[in-house]
Amino acid sequence: MxxxxxxxxxxxxxxxxxxxxxxxxxxxxxxxxxxxxxxVASVLALEPDATDRLGSLALGYTQSAGAPELRAAASAIYTTTAAQDIVVVSAAEEAIFAAYHALLKPGDHVVVETPCYESALQLARSTGADVSEWRRSADAGWAHDLAALERVMRPNTRMVYINTPHNPTGALMPRTVLDRVIELCAERKAWLFCDEVYRELEHDPTALLPAAVDLYEHAISLGSMSKTYGLPGLRLGWLASHDRAALTKIIDFKHYTTICSSAPSEFLSAVALRHRxxxxxxxxxxxxxxxxxxxxxxxxxxxxxxxxxxxxxxxxxxxxxxxxxxxxxxxxxxxxxxxxxxxxxxxxxxxxxxxxxxxxxxxxxxxxxxxxxxxxx
Ligand SMILES: Cc1ncc(COP(=O)(O)O)c(C=O)c1O
Missing domain, CATH: 3.90.1150.10 (Aspartate Aminotransferase, domain 1)
Structure with a gap:
């Protein structure tokens, strides 16, 4: 097709x-x-001049890749990224839509970890790609079955979507599993699309798993203001990757969705992330x-x-x-x-x-x- x-x-x-x-x-x-x-007042109270700066903020378009101060603040979440490795989006929902549609074409093979936040599966299908589920089961205690993943991967698999911490089970992917998923992606130079919107809300903070972007050059880590930081009304998220070609394609796609994110949301998100x-x-x-x-x-x-x-x-x-x-x-x-x-x-x-x-x-x-x-x- x-x-x-x-x-x-x-x-x-x-x-x-x-x-x-x-x-x-x-x-x-x-x-x-x-x-x-x-x-909003509680966010602004985090920096002495934030209220004045928001008051004088120009309500013009912002840069498609995101406001520089926000890209810098988001890049500080990771250990290997700089501001240019971040693309800002209007929340994780836009990120999922844009990343799939920018990077996949009909006939490509994608693997999606399920059960999952439904858009991760349906939007992959909406690209015309051939989608296989890596399904976890209640009977197995929702364990990650790596043999099952290997069975569904194909030589031409272009992308694997995973979600850790996981919606709906609230479970972290074990580090050994993440490492093996990365190996399987690396063998194919496939993108690892890692939905990390609940990251930094590990119940034991020492259990924090490295972000995928810090482990693999073709990983795309997805972050959001909505969950851990409790600010979903900002409708603000970001994608972090060292794969510049992928980020450029995503920005090109974003020109057809939102062009750029909301200036006040970018401002408030940057303040909040500096104090995340x-x-x-x-x-x-x-x-x-x-x-x-x-x-x-x-x-x-x-x-x-x-x-x-x-x-x-x-x-x-x-x-x-x-x-x-x-x-x-x-x-x-x-x-x-x-x-x-x-x-x-x-x-x-x-x-x-x-x-x-x-x-x-x-x-x-x-x-x-x-x-x-x-x-x-
Ligand atoms: C795993 C996961 N990804 C993405 C989203 C979308 O989040 P938002 O668009 O609010 O950033 C959600 C929301 O429930 C989610 O659970």
Missing amino acids: SREGCCLKIAPFRIEQYFAVHEFTAPHLLSSSDAETVS SVFADRSRAIVLANLALIDALMARHADRLSWVRPNASTIGFMRIAGVEETDGFCAKLVADAGVLLLPGSVYDEPTHVRIGFGRTTTPEALRRFEAWLLQQS
């Missing part, structure tokens, strides 16, 4: 469809993946306090609730004993108690639910979930 003859067909994004229905009406959110947010440990530490403290409550809840309901305990991020994937199809369970929970869990069917894992615990409102949502659970037995 020629590129010219191809038209963009994308399956509906089930996760976002579900949140579009419930996120702004359900009173007790218990599945959100973004950490507790803060006000403030946000990451705050998010981690909230997550750890909520995890202790979830541990206690699960101990009280061990006959019904189980999971592979997450070791990073704001989310985990829970099994509810006796419920083979959690759509109805979640629908009843939100209708009866106003508590929002995300049914695993949106990941093609209908026996599970995604729970989110990055908010200060999580304790109240958990109390209401437990009260409802007790009424069901």
